[in-house]
Amino acid sequence: MAITVIVLVRSRNLFSVVVMGGIYSFLMATVLVALDAPDVAMTEASVGAGMSTVLLLSALYLCRSEEAKSLRGLWLPLAVAVTTGGMLVFGTLDLPAFSDPAAPIHTHVAPRYLNDALRETGVPNVVTDVLASYRGFDTLGEVTVVFTAGAGVIALLRRRRNRKQAGPQ
């Protein structure tokens, strides 16, 4: 993954950047499988590697495939990136150790989900239980977000076409 990121940053050809991004997503999916999260891995592989690669390629078809030289200096973006990354790493320092059984997240509602989900819903996949049943409101919100994204794309791309049609008249 580190090699992929280095190649990604150094590459100037946007086509290879998109393909490397897809490779990175697949590697990320294997990491998620190793972390015993097949549901998330599946989403990462299909959306991150498949769908976004196709969408980026079709966007690339509309513009030039060579990255333009940056006009301003690189120091400000670098400083912003380093600061944000540093703050994120600083934030993770307070998190409980990885797979610590006494962590708050494992003592609040997680035991109830893991122990009672099968009896209460009859569905063995706990991820599906939490997603669709216990947290049904959240998922409804997520679906609404996805719908809004689609509606936004329609609104943005369609209005431009209408305006161009109206222009020469």
Added chain:
Amino acid sequence: MRHDLVLRVIAKLMMPFTLLFALYVQFHGDFGPGGGFQAGVIAAAMVILYALIYGLDQARKALPDWLVETMLAGGVLLYAGVGMAGLMLGGNFLDYFVLHADPVQGQHRGIFWVEAGVAVTVSGVMLKIFYMFAGRGRDPE
């Protein structure tokens, strides 16, 4: 790619299996990894593969724009409709226990329809975004 025989044949062979896998992910999501979101993306990927190999116009003929736009809203409405059905039957919003005489069966039913709503919306949105992007460069404006 419209004249590449190998790609055309392989794509045509793969499509039913992709759709079958999407349905498997959808309906087996109760027992294994997967669910509406993943299934919707896989189903959309099948149509996008078709569009890449056979051309956007063919895909638009098979799955027209009005249908995709209906899917976009229909999934959300289906999801919210499950919630309203719970309300009508005397429970809370998105309460699945009242959907069937047996509460566990009710949960099954509720999760099934909710996941179906998720899948419909997700595949509709993915397809719509792809149609929009792919159609932009070539539409006569």
